Amino acid sequence: MSHMGRASSSVSFDPAAPPQVYSDPNVYTKVQEYTSTVRQIYGEDYNVRTEPIDAEAIMRLGGGKKHGRLWIADGAIDSTTVPSLDAIRARSTSSSQPIRPRPSPALQQVQALQVIPALLVVRRYLHT
Secondary structure (H helix, E strand, O other): OOOOOOOOOOOOOOOOOOHHHOOOHHHHHHHHHHHHHHHHHHOOOOOOOOOOOOHHHHHHHHOOOEOOEOOOOHHHOOHHHOOOHHHHHHOOOOOOOOOOOOOOHHHHHHHHHHHHHHHHHHHHHHHO
16 A cells, blocks of 8 residues: 555555555455455455454465465464464365465466556557
């Protein structure tokens, strides 16, 4: 949220904020996925601004800790309170939120590059 203000200011998380407020383009997608997931788990009235961060949901979304770091909010969560991925798998049922693999940075770059040609075609079409 670096484009909303300085880190020392009173900038607060807003799930409705557009992608342009984040310094990392992947953060917007991650925040939207987290919001959608916790609302599926706890109900549509779940308020991500006031409720504590669900570390288990983040572990499921990010496929555990990669290189010792959570998918999102790593610095905001005490790592001693985060259940291990093995413990999450052990108590999972068929109705539990699935544990998904974390996409690699290379795959994310390829997906981003796939969007560029489509934008160029649209722009060229509009200017001719």
